[in-house]
Amino acid sequence: MSDAFLDLKPASVKLLLLLFLEIKIVSKRKAGKYVPVITNRHDIKLPYAQIREQLGYTDKTVWTAFKDIFAHGFLEVVTHGGGAKGDINIYGISEDWRKWEQGQIIREMTPRNRRAGWQKGKK
Numbered sequence: 411m412s413d414a415f416l417d418l419k420p421a422s423v424k425l426l427l428l429l430f431l432e433i434k435i436v437s438k439r440k441a442g443k444y445v446p447v448i449t450n451r452h453d454i455k456l457p458y459a460q461i462r463e464q465l466g467y468t469d470k471t472v473w474t475a476f477k478d479i480f481a482h483g484f485l486e487v488v489t490h491g492g493g494a495k496g497d498i499n500i501y502g503i504s505e506d507w508r509k510w511e512q513g514q515i516i517r518e519m520t521p522r523n524r525r526a527g528w529q530k531g532k533k
Contacts, residue, residue: 414482414510421471422478428464429456429485429501452488452502476519483507483516 418426432454437444461472479485483506491497506516 412507412510413512414484414507417510417512418482419475419478421465421467422475422482424465425461425467425472425475426479426484428461429454429479432456433503448503452500454501454503455498456501457498473519480517480519481515483510486517 415423432450434449435446436449438447439445458469458472461467462469465472467475476485483504485501486504486506487499488502489500491499504517510516
């Protein structure tokens with residue numbers, strides 16, 4: 411319940427939770443105890459089509475929510491999707507939210523890391 415999380419817009423919170431559902435955790439033995447380990451920390455894939463289907467958001471709402479999540483430091487783009495239909499960004503979990511302060515932008519959406527590729531109705 412950090413300040414960064416509490417400052418997120420409602421659509422951003424839902425998208426962030428949906429992204430976190432894509433995290434894969436395994437239990438590994440460490441120092442005689444079993445501890446949870448994230449195996450895909452920098453390999454989270456969530457296509458816009460899946461977000462639209464599960465949350466009912468428009469592309470604009472999804473883009474705005476991603477922009478908010480990046481600004482608060484919860485995610486980073488690991489691999490940028492290309493211009494082909496179905497090509498998606500690969501996201502990584504970031505701990506930069508711990509440094510976030512009111513009014514600060516940790517990471518901005520740029521034309522390079524926002525949604526690219528085939529879009530309905532565009533030529």
